[in-house]
Amino acid sequence: MSAETKVKVIVLGAGVLGLSIAKELAEKGVSCAVVARDLPEDLESGQFASPWAGANWSSFAAEGSREAHWDTVTFHHYAQLSQSHPHVVERRPFKRFWNKEGGYPDPWFKDLVFGFRSLEQDELAPGYKYGQGYECYTMSPPAYLGYLAEELRSYSVPLIRRRVSSLDEAYSMEDIGPVDLVINATGLGSRSLLGVEDELVYPIRGDTVLIRAPGIKTTMKVLDPNSPQDQQLGKRFYIIPRPGPGDRVILGGTELDNDWDTLPRPETAKRILRDAYAVCPELSGGKGWEAIDVISCNAGLRPARKGGARVELEYRRLGEQRGLTPHNIRSEENVGREVGVVHAYGIGPAGYQTSKGISEEVTGLVDKFFRDQNTSISGISNGLENQHTQAE
Template identity: 40%
Template sequence: MSKDPRTVVIIGAGVIGLTIAHVLSSDPSNACEIVMIARDMPEDIDSQGWASPWAGANWTPMPMGGLDERIKRWETVTFNKLWDMIPTGLVKPLPSRMYSDQENNFVDPWYKDLPRDFRVLPSHDIPSVYKSGIGFTTISVNPSVYLSWLKSQLESRGVQFVRKKLRSIEEAADAAGPDGIVVNATSLGARSLIGVQDTKMYPVRGQTILVHAPHLREFLGEAEVYPNGGVTYMIPRPGPDSTVLLGGTTQAHNWDTSYDKETSDQIFTRCAALEPRLLEKDTVHVLSHNVGLRPAREGGPRVEIEWMKLPLEGRLVPRMDSAIPQARKVLVLHAYGFGPAGYQESWGAAEEAVNLLKSSILRSGSN
């Protein structure tokens, strides 16, 4: 990076923006001042305006890793990073089982070398309602604790946090200054951020139930998605409070953030069929019903560099002040659109994003 500190403004304080800031600030050679500007901050765990507090926040097999080598690399880097963090208590190792009603669903999966202890389950270890199954050891984090840890790490390194809703890339560039850099980690906000307005972004509605269930200590799930967007999984979380997230739904293009009782009943019924101990009323207690919108993108996540011309064209573009803007270019790093995989791709994507940023600065001849 530049020898003279420059300002890097990161828009969005979700898991992707925070992880990029962590990677950027971890290397002393990256001489920069980092400012995170966001409407929602890590302490806003009850806000439905962003996705990070509502995530499953574990590693779960997803199809994109088998279709895109870049995403597979992100997932590999992230899994290994989180696995190494287990001694901190922030990350929980989880023995896991997944089942399918398809006989050949788990034949040579792309992820077989990624989680630990991967194995195809023998027929006598598979419930009779399923036709195949796999076992492995995965990891999970508790979003409220993990996001707060990331923020505290960044604050200890001098990263500034500013609570503000930015309406345009130009506002972010103004905050970064003449030689500044903008990182666009706005997730669903990329649809409406002026200068980006990415109409490929769309929500995937997720509804879950958080329960206290101290005797549930493994990840359980089904591979299939039901016609109404229902999915079945149970994710124990790290920490002494013995919480387990029961899911869920994956409903594309659904913006509804309201609680739906019928959906909740279906989630609990499916999970209890897979793990009957959920019906033990003396030990299992419902703590909350949750609804969040995953920030998905047609064609997959966008992680790339763009040099944007300022001022943005159009007389309706809002500005922070009435000063006449000077014509210039600003370096923008886009990192958004991770859908349901933000946590499990975060470290790999952040490392690539920072490398892209450093390479672009070197190519531009900046000193």
């Protein structure tokens, strides 16, 4: 970004949603900056949800819903990315198993994925009677975050490490200057961010074990409902091989609502290893679950929201929180200034599989905001191009 280019939009949050939104805006020619406490290189931060994801495209949205649209858009995005960046996204076989009599209805996406079918008996995991198979996409979260960061830097979008305690302060930040629009992609931070303070936001703790398992290429999931004991433990089951080098596979897991603890739990990790080995003995070459090559035991907090994700445009005035107005907003030209915020948070465990779809919707809301100000994204882009031309 040249010195002559004025930042038009601040994106708060550098998780998969924040980075994807910033990339979408940059591609449309909108000058933006990403501001976050955790940046893409902070892969070991327990407070940063995105590095700890599975991650795979496996929609659990309702057919015809807004979320299903987001998932579909992102599915097609991954189809393209798997061709250009196979170390980031890769098409893989998927299998789903169950024992429940009567089975489960076919998912709405059966005609979207590749080769959806019922599994033959010799294709099932040990101990399971029924199953479905198809091909879809898995991602490597560290590689995907790195890819997004690299793309943003190619557009000269700054990624700034800064702790922001209130929404107001983001509109007039030091070294960036005043902006009229902020994207709030702070995830769990939206619960405590002054000016948002959304009490509907809550964490879903997810326990996983990252292992090394050469030759494992199939993603596996068990659909059977959990026993009362399993429900208490938040037990979920999946095996997701990651693209790229290192033969890495992620095993899971748990879904524990309102559990804020980010420390791994040894007994949970052992249970995950035992369950995974029972379904796929190839994880250790049939040598037992204790022989699985463990890289790390992990716990991450998925940023969920009661009632679903919040993706909407809000108009507001600066300085309306008496006694809590940050110093950079107290000036006469700032207090009372009309601004906008596009919220994009609360998607829970579906961040990767909705990211492109949400980014496109957010970009539409950004365009609406600037149209209300008698301009548009295209007008901003043209204006920036003119600035660059004059500077040259």
